[in-house]
Amino acid sequence: xxxxxxxxxxxxxxxxxxxxxxxPHPTYTLVGYFGExxxxxxxxxxxxxxxxxxxxxxxxxxxxxxxxxVLSSAGxxxxxWGSPGKDPGxxxxxxxxxxxxxxxxxxSDYELDRVSKFTSDxxxxxxxxxxxxxxxxxxxxxxxTVGSDGTVYVADFYNHRVQIFDQDGMFxxxxxxxxxxxxxxxxxxxxxVNNAGELTIADAYNYRIHGLTGEGATLFDWGRAWAEGLAxxxxxxxxxxxxxxxxxVHVADSANKRGVLFDTDGTFLAEWRMTAxxxxxxxxxxxxAVSGNRxxxxxxxxxxxxxxxxxx
Numbered sequence: 001x002x003x004x005x006x007x008x009x010x011x012x013x014x015x016x017x018x019x020x021x022x023x024p025h026p027t028y029t030l031v032g033y034f035g036e037x038x039x040x041x042x043x044x045x046x047x048x049x050x051x052x053x054x055x056x057x058x059x060x061x062x063x064x065x066x067x068x069x070v071l072s073s074a075g076x077x078x079x080x081w082g083s084p085g086k087d088p089g090x091x092x093x094x095x096x097x098x099x100x101x102x103x104x105x106x107x108s109d110y111e112l113d114r115v116s117k118f119t120s121d122x123x124x125x126x127x128x129x130x131x132x133x134x135x136x137x138x139x140x141x142x143x144x145t146v147g148s149d150g151t152v153y154v155a156d157f158y159n160h161r162v163q164i165f166d167q168d169g170m171f172x173x174x175x176x177x178x179x180x181x182x183x184x185x186x187x188x189x190x191x192x193v194n195n196a197g198e199l200t201i202a203d204a205y206n207y208r209i210h211g212l213t214g215e216g217a218t219l220f221d222w223g224r225a226w227a228e229g230l231a232x233x234x235x236x237x238x239x240x241x242x243x244x245x246x247x248x249v250h251v252a253d254s255a256n257k258r259g260v261l262f263d264t265d266g267t268f269l270a271e272w273r274m275t276a277x278x279x280x281x282x283x284x285x286x287x288x289a290v291s292g293n294r295x296x297x298x299x300x301x302x303x304x305x306x307x308x309x310x311x312x
Contacts, residue, residue, distance in 0.1 A: 025312060026261070026269055026270055026310050026311060026312060027311050028270050028271070028272035028295070028308045028309070029308065029311050030272075030306070030307075030308060030309075031307040031308060032075075032307050033302075033304045033306055033307065034304060034305040035047070035075070035303055035305055036303060037302075037303040038303070041069075041077040042069070042077035043065075044060070044065065044069070044303040045062065045063070045065045045303060046063045046064040046300040046301075046303065047061060047062050047063060047286075047298050047299075047300055047303065047304075047305070048061055048063045048094075048286045048287065048298060048300055049063075049094070049096030049097045049143070049286075049287055049298065050288070050296055050305065051096075051097045051098050051099045052099070052289045052290070052296070053099045053103065053120065054099070056072070056073040056291055057070055057071065057072060057073070057120075058071040058072070058073065058075075058289070058305070059097045059099060060097070060298075060305070061094040061095055061096055061097045061107060061108075062094070063093055063094055063095055064093075066082055066085075066091040066092065066093075067080050067081060068080060068081055068082050068094065068097060068107060068122065073291065075305070080122075081118070081122030082107075082122075086112060088116075088124050089116065089118070091107070091109055091112070091116075092109055092110075092111035092112045093109060093110040094107050094108070094109050094110075095108055095109070095110045095143075096108045096142060096143045096144050096190070096287065097144075098146045098152070099120075099146065100146040100150050100152075101148055101150060102150065103119070103120045104117055104118070104119065104120070104125070104150075105117070105118045105119070106118075106144055106146060106152055108141040108142060108143070108144045110141065110142065111140075112129075113130055113131040113132075113137070113138040113139065113140065113141065114128060114130065114141070115127065115129055115165075117167075126169060128165070128169030129169075135163070135171050135174060136163070136165075136171040138154070138156050138159065138163070139156060139157065139158035139159045140157040140158045141154050141155070141156055141157065142154075142155040142157040142188070142189045142190065143155040143188075143189055143190030143191055143202065143240065143287065144191075145192050146167075146193075147193045148195050150166070151165070151166060151167070151172070151197075152164070152165045152167060153165075153191055153193055153199065155189055155190055155191050155201070155202075156188070157187055157188065157189065158187075159178075160176065160178035160179075160185045160186060160187065160188065161174050161175065161176045161177060162174065162175040162176055162188060162191060162199065164214075175199065175212060175214070175215070175216040176188070176212070176216060182218040183212060183216045183218055184206075185206065186204070186205040186206045187203075187205040187206075188201050188202065189202045189204045189238075190239060190240045190241050190252075190287060191241070192242060193214075194243070196214075197214035198211065198212070198214065198219060199211065199212045199214065200241060200243060200249060201241075202238045202239060202241045202251070202252075203238075204238060204239055204254075205237065207223060207224055207234060207235050207236055207237065207238070208221055208223030208224070208235060208238075209222040209223075209235065209241060209249065209251060209266075210222075220266060222262070222266045223235070226266065230268065232268045233256065235251065235256065236253060236254070236256045237253075237254045238251050238253050238254065239252050239254045239285075240252035240285065240288050240297075241288065242287075242288045242290045244290040244292075244293075244295075244310075246264075247264040248261055248262065248263055248264060248269065249261070249262040249263075249264075249266075250288045250295045251288070252287055252288045252297060254284040254285060257273060257284055257285075258271045258272060258273045258285070259297050259308065260272075261310065272308055284300075284301070285298065285299065285306075286300050293310045293311070294308065294309050294310075295307075295308045295309075295310065
């Protein structure tokens with residue numbers, strides 16, 4: 001079993017109670033938690049990925065339980081699918097999930113080096129990918145997202161690149177390569193794409209959020225030099241991000257044990273951390289999904305989702 005740099009998997013830990021910000025507005029405010037440790041409905045074992053469907057349903061990659069669980073926006077268990085194994089529809093380490101514009105559900109499997117496609121009720125459609133570094137092959141596929149046209153984008157973690165496919169898994173192109181400069185990645189973990197095909201990428205071990213065109217030209221680099229220029233705390237192994245309807249970027253900043261909210265231009269708006277009475281040493285948010293003014297952070301160490309609201 002692949003265990004290296006499950007620093008991404010291991011650093012993926014939690015988000016929890018009572019927020020703090022460096023600016024008066026907006027703020028993250030705690031709404032509540034969904035889930036608890038276990039193997040039953042609505043229980044989790046190190047969940048690491050989350051997506052929101054068009055109907056507000058929450059799709060969770062329940063990683064160590066080798067399944068996808070679906071919850072209502074109120075946290076009620078709706079359905080689940082998956083079991084351990086390499087057979088079609090099976091999972092070994094499902095680490096992220098994305099929902100396409102037609103309701104199709106895509107799941108990346110970090111251990112099996114493949115992406116599986118399902119209907120919204122969990123019916124297996126197809127899978128693609130194998131181990132390697134050639135086009136269409138993966139070395140630990142991590143975060144994934146789906147564009148408004150159905151194009152699927154996958155952060156290929158150990159191959160230090162983003163691979164792009166059509167909705168049926170046909171390889172289209174690759175963006176990026178290993179490195180620390182413009183258009184390069186060092187363990188990319190998550191990404192989002194807008195309607196123009198522009199990518200926003202959690203480039204974890206380059207300690208930045210990197211913006212690129214669909215062809216790989218640099219749009220922005222919110223890294224350590226950028227943070228020094230703004231006199232804010234730099235990102236430290238950002239493993240997840242999501243963009244809300246206003247274009248603001250929500251980031252799971254794992255090693256800094258916080259969730260962070262940035263404006264469209266990278267302006268720091270708010271952050272949220274655990275309070276001292278809630279064991280902040282266990283906190284390292286994994287990924288985040290947004291719906292309206294709510295942000296759902298994955299909390300693997302506590303086997304739950306943390307629900308925050310952006311106010312005002």
